[in-house]
Amino acid sequence: MALLRQIQTKKKMKKYDKLVKNAAGRIVPTIINGEEHIAFKGVKKHKPDGRKYAPQIASCIDYPDDGNKQLASLKEALIKAGLKDGMTISTHHHFRNGDLITNQIFDIAKELGVKDLRWYPSASFPCQEHLIPYLEDGTINRIEGSMNGPLGKFASEGKMKGLAVLRSHGGRYQAIQDGEVQIDIAVIAAPTADMFGNANGVDGPAACGLLGFALGDSQYADKVIVVTDNIVPFPCIPWQIHGNYVDYVVKVDKVGLPEKIISGTTQITKSPDRLLIAEMTAKFCEATGLIYDGFSYQAGAGGTALSIGNYFGDILRKNNWKASFIRAGSNEYPVKLLEEGYVKYILDGQTFDLEGVRSMRENPNHVNTSPFTSYNYHGKGNFASMVDVVVLGATEVDVNFNANVVTHSDGYLLHGIGGWQNCLFSKCTILPIPLFRDRIPVVVDEVTTLCGPGELIDVIVTERGIAINPRRTDLIEKARHSGLPIKTIEELKEEAEAICGVPKKPELEDEIVAVIKWVDGTIIDSVRKVKS
Amino acid sequence: MNKQSSAGNRGPGVKSDCYVELELLPYGGIETELTSKVKALYGESIKRLANEILEDFGIKNAKLNIEDSGALDFVLAARIEAAIKKIVDTNHEYLLPVIEENKSVSAKDQFRFSRLYLPGNSPKLMINAGIHYPNGIILDLEDSVAPDKKFEARFIVRNALRAVNFYGAERMVRINQIPEGLDDLRYLIPHHVNLILVPKAEEAEDILQVNEVIDILKKEHGINHPIWLMPIIESAKGVMHAYEIASAAGNVASLAIGLEDYTADIGTRRTNKGDESFFARSMVVNAARAAGIQPIDSVFSDVSDMEALAKNVQTSKGLGFDGMGCIHPRQIAVIHENFAPGEAEIEKAKKIVLAFKEAEAKGLGVVSLGSKMIDPPVVKRAQNTIELAINMGKLDKNWGNG
Numbered sequence: 001m002a003l004l005r006q007i008q009t010k011k012k013m014k015k016y017d018k019l020v021k022n023a024a025g026r027i028v029p030t031i032i033n034g035e036e037h038i039a040f041k042g043v044k045k046h047k048p049d050g051r052k053y054a055p056q057i058a059s060c061i062d063y064p065d066d067g068n069k070q071l072a073s074l075k076e077a078l079i080k081a082g083l084k085d086g087m088t089i090s091t092h093h094h095f096r097n098g099d100l101i102t103n104q105i106f107d108i109a110k111e112l113g114v115k116d117l118r119w120y121p122s123a124s125f126p127c128q129e130h131l132i133p134y135l136e137d138g139t140i141n142r143i144e145g146s147m148n149g150p151l152g153k154f155a156s157e158g159k160m161k162g163l164a165v166l167r168s169h170g171g172r173y174q175a176i177q178d179g180e181v182q183i184d185i186a187v188i189a190a191p192t193a194d195m196f197g198n199a200n201g202v203d204g205p206a207a208c209g210l211l212g213f214a215l216g217d218s219q220y221a222d223k224v225i226v227v228t229d230n231i232v233p234f235p236c237i238p239w240q241i242h243g244n245y246v247d248y249v250v251k252v253d254k255v256g257l258p259e260k261i262i263s264g265t266t267q268i269t270k271s272p273d274r275l276l277i278a279e280m281t282a283k284f285c286e287a288t289g290l291i292y293d294g295f296s297y298q299a300g301a302g303g304t305a306l307s308i309g310n311y312f313g314d315i316l317r318k319n320n321w322k323a324s325f326i327r328a329g330s331n332e333y334p335v336k337l338l339e340e341g342y343v344k345y346i347l348d349g350q351t352f353d354l355e356g357v358r359s360m361r362e363n364p365n366h367v368n369t370s371p372f373t374s375y376n377y378h379g380k381g382n383f384a385s386m387v388d389v390v391v392l393g394a395t396e397v398d399v400n401f402n403a404n405v406v407t408h409s410d411g412y413l414l415h416g417i418g419g420w421q422n423c424l425f426s427k428c429t430i431l432p433i434p435l436f437r438d439r440i441p442v443v444v445d446e447v448t449t450l451c452g453p454g455e456l457i458d459v460i461v462t463e464r465g466i467a468i469n470p471r472r473t474d475l476i477e478k479a480r481h482s483g484l485p486i487k488t489i490e491e492l493k494e495e496a497e498a499i500c501g502v503p504k505k506p507e508l509e510d511e512i513v514a515v516i517k518w519v520d521g522t523i524i525d526s527v528r529k530v531k532s
Numbered sequence: 533m534n535k536q537s538s539a540g541n542r543g544p545g546v547k548s549d550c551y552v553e554l555e556l557l558p559y560g561g562i563e564t565e566l567t568s569k570v571k572a573l574y575g576e577s578i579k580r581l582a583n584e585i586l587e588d589f590g591i592k593n594a595k596l597n598i599e600d601s602g603a604l605d606f607v608l609a610a611r612i613e614a615a616i617k618k619i620v621d622t623n624h625e626y627l628l629p630v631i632e633e634n635k636s637v638s639a640k641d642q643f644r645f646s647r648l649y650l651p652g653n654s655p656k657l658m659i660n661a662g663i664h665y666p667n668g669i670i671l672d673l674e675d676s677v678a679p680d681k682k683f684e685a686r687f688i689v690r691n692a693l694r695a696v697n698f699y700g701a702e703r704m705v706r707i708n709q710i711p712e713g714l715d716d717l718r719y720l721i722p723h724h725v726n727l728i729l730v731p732k733a734e735e736a737e738d739i740l741q742v743n744e745v746i747d748i749l750k751k752e753h754g755i756n757h758p759i760w761l762m763p764i765i766e767s768a769k770g771v772m773h774a775y776e777i778a779s780a781a782g783n784v785a786s787l788a789i790g791l792e793d794y795t796a797d798i799g800t801r802r803t804n805k806g807d808e809s810f811f812a813r814s815m816v817v818n819a820a821r822a823a824g825i826q827p828i829d830s831v832f833s834d835v836s837d838m839e840a841l842a843k844n845v846q847t848s849k850g851l852g853f854d855g856m857g858c859i860h861p862r863q864i865a866v867i868h869e870n871f872a873p874g875e876a877e878i879e880k881a882k883k884i885v886l887a888f889k890e891a892e893a894k895g896l897g898v899v900s901l902g903s904k905m906i907d908p909p910v911v912k913r914a915q916n917t918i919e920l921a922i923n924m925g926k927l928d929k930n931w932g933n934g
Contacts, residue, residue, distance in 0.1 A: 411572070
């Protein structure tokens with residue numbers, strides 16, 4: 001596999017080849033950037049065999065006995081790590097839009113004349129628009145990971161040299177574990193570290209809570225560089241990243257911008273329409289018995305999701321119930337419930353504000369998690385499927401309950417998948433979404449891009465009615481006398497079209513610019529180039 | 533006449549609206565330019581609509597620029613028509629079909645706890661107004677519309693009355709102050725408006741003037757359904773004439789008070805406590821009750837403080853008001869909840885109504901509860917409370933059968 005990859009990167013290869021129709025009826029390539037891939041076979045159908053991928057064997061005699069792995073600069077570390085053409089460089093997104101390190105990595109690569117790198121981030125943010133010239137001049141061949149905003153637009157217009165591959169947080173970890181993606185150098189920006197490479201996210205000026213998205217990278221990459229602006233004497237406690245995986249440690253002046261690490265969408269929405277959707281979602285969960293003493297839920301960081309969490313909190317308080325755990329994205333709101341005693345544990349995948357960071361630092365019941373615990377396709381079970389209620393967003397949902405989170409109705413790729421696909425495996429997945437946004441219907445005939453199969457999506461809550469997946473006869477029965485506006489998904493679609501008009505399908509080119517991976521590593525859909 | 537005009541809104545933050553520029557040309561046919569973020573989905577349909585409207589007004593040669601920010605058809609049509617009418621002298625109108633839901637007729641004494649103000653030139657707020665289930669929506673042509681936008685707001689309001697689904701809310705329009713407001717009526721009366729708010733009403737004559745125009749328009753368009761009036765008392769003079777205004781005509785359904793203007797008029801400022809307006813509010817309640825119509829309170833302007841709003845509603849109800857205005861959808865539920873009869877109130881009303889039924893069945897002229905005699909107005913109020921409780925889902929409609 002590795003040999004094949006080398007041969008193929010040397011000769012000028014096609015971005016993709018061998019199109020097939022997958023089990024969801026979507027046309028997808030099975031050769032991507034010169035490597036073979038498998039088309040989507042259906043939910044819970046694909047199971048690779050063999051053994052997990054492993055990095056090169058390291059020996060401690062190659063590392064200083066005094067444990068001091070510090071180097072003078074990131075450039076020196078990258079050179080020592082053997083940075084060269086065609087390598088895969090991974091980064092994490094715990095600093096969100098306040099990340100200062102990723103851009104520096106590729107500045108250095110450009111300076112050294114290195115070409116054809118594959119960037120493997122756990123997510124990208126608008127601050128990384130800086131990389132567009134490197135995507136144009138071939139320093140970076142392609143991004144495999146989420147593409148938000150400017151980078152997504154760049155990819156949508158077919159300007160990236162390689163084909164983009166979008167994976168969920170769990171899919172990224174799956175690809176690392178089964179060797180589909182072999183990371184040559186992982187650069188882990190850390191708020192606090194020691195000379196040995198132990199690192200955490202709870203302390204330091206750029207504290208971001210945890211470093212769970214970098215955990216797999218530290219374990220599976222051939223070379224691991226920890227970059228921090230806050231070196232503490234050994235041992236760095238807690239060690240969310242173990243120095244035993246780390247090759248080099250670099251101290252820089254500033255690792256991230258704290259004000260931008262705090263995500264912008266961490267305030268409860270003030271929009272009356274969104275609040276209504278949030279309130280309807282909570283009422284639905286209450287009326288159908290989805291909320292009970294000891295239930296568990298996941299509510300993300302968007303304004304609507306946060307206010308749903310708030311309404312859940314009201315229901316818990318009213319009944320004097322305790323949630324057994326919240327899977328988060330944490331910030332001040334779940335933390336408040338934890339501290340008031342209405343929630344026993346927060347199992348936290350990423351921390352969105354300083355209250356979340358404080359709580360994780362101080363409260364043993366606020367536990368850091370990673371894709372290993374939560375979204376682990378190659379694990380012996382994972383947490384995401386144990387959650388009672390998950391609320392997620394979507395750019396589009398179709399009449400078969402299929403949903404899209406990556407492209408807009410005009411075909412532009414503007415968002416990443418995040419943990420969205422992985423969360424669909426919960427006991428009940430609810431999408432609280434507006435029926436239309438600025439004349440663009442959200443409930444449509446057929447999604448532009450398939451990210452989540454309808455069989456995993458249970459309920460759609462809009463401001464004009466709630467649609468329950470016909471597969472969930474139990475919920476349909478329980479909601480019958482709730483007094484809530486239960487409608488069919490077709491009725492919702494027709495209502496959207498009555499208000500907005502019937503939209504025309506956007507004209508897209510045949511050329512494929514990106515593929516969407518399912519949680520098991522198979523290809524669920526292709527994203528096509530937008531017409532210029 | 534000028535050959536160039538524009539209408540609508542553009543710029544950052546503008547949503548569900550559009551800005552159109554029209555230039556009439558001597559030759560060259562119609563040239564339509566469109567920029568829109570929904571162009572891929574609705575570009576063709578927007579251009580088709582624009583061309584249809586120009587053709588409808590007999591315009592053959594023109595350049596039309598549309599900067600669209602997700603406007604629905606009713607907005608596009610209103611903006612284009614406004615631009616045309618700024619430079620073409622015509623009485624012709626481009627009318628969208630009236631949706632079935634907007635043909636509903638309202639009753640004189642129907643509940644008017646909440647009425648949601650919607651600025652008449654801001655279509656974005658209209659589209660989702662009905663989903664919050666206010667008793668009424670007010671499309672406002674008066675204070676919330678800038679003077680230079682008054683002309684084009686009329687087309688938005690007219691089109692909204694025909695095409696926007698308000699999900700059962702009573703369709704109200706606040707016209708401009710009399711006499712300017714009389715010119716607004718032509719854009720409203722033929723288009724299924726249920727109720728007209730008459731601002732700064734100061735004497736019965738204001739109401740009679742409004743009715744005179746309404747009657748002409750009703751006759752002209754063959755309209756038989758009632759159109760109610762809600763005069764708003766906003767000055768010392770209006771307060772002194774409150775009863776005269778309330779009883780000026782049979783279609784005056786409610787009498788409202790507007791406290792911002794009133795307090796300015798009497799030379800003071802509005803406070804949360806409201807001592808300065810106690811007399812005026814009480815006058816309006818008394819005048820309305822004397823005329824047999826609903827007294828309606830002013831709006832509460834701190835949209836972030838729901839607790840203060842709840843207190844305000846309780847005071848309002850205590851003074852005798854039957855409803856109040858709102859300027860934010862989140863206020864609606866608080867207003868309904870606090871105007872609604874409480875549990876003790878419902879229980880007492882049930883007993884009185886049952887006693888009344890019993891007396892009726894027995895052919896007794898006097899209703900008594902225990903050793904107490906119940907007067908007819910008390911029975912009437914109890915019946916209203918029961919009806920209200922049923923309507924608000926606080927009491928089963930078959931409560932008396934079990």
